[in-house]
Amino acid sequence: MRVLELARRRKTVRTFLPDKPPREDILKALKVAKEAPSGMNAQPWRFVVIDDDWLKGKIRELCEGEEEKFYSRTKGDLMAWLNAKGFKPEKPFLSEAPYLILVFGH
Secondary structure, X not given: OHHHHHHHHOOOOXXXXXXXXXXXXXXXXXXXXXXXXXXXXXXXXEEEEEOOHHHHHHHHHHHHHHHHHHHHHOOHXXXXXXXXXXXXXXXXXXXXXXXXXXXXXX
């Protein structure tokens, strides 16, 4: 029950402290994450760590473009829910985060 309680309290973080964690700490955490159990112990994921400001900005630009398309097509209950929660196409956290960690499956 404790794990379920923790999962229910989990929140997405979109604000960041000004101190950038050491890259070694990020890599150490990913070393552990990549060993998570998977079918046939295949670990079918790859991680890419991005800390380049230009690249983070480009990723933000592309993501916001796709979000704009999504928001322009969205209507009804979903749009009402997004508005009530304060969601918008702008994703400043993508360029503000000290690192972006992309996860790819294969």
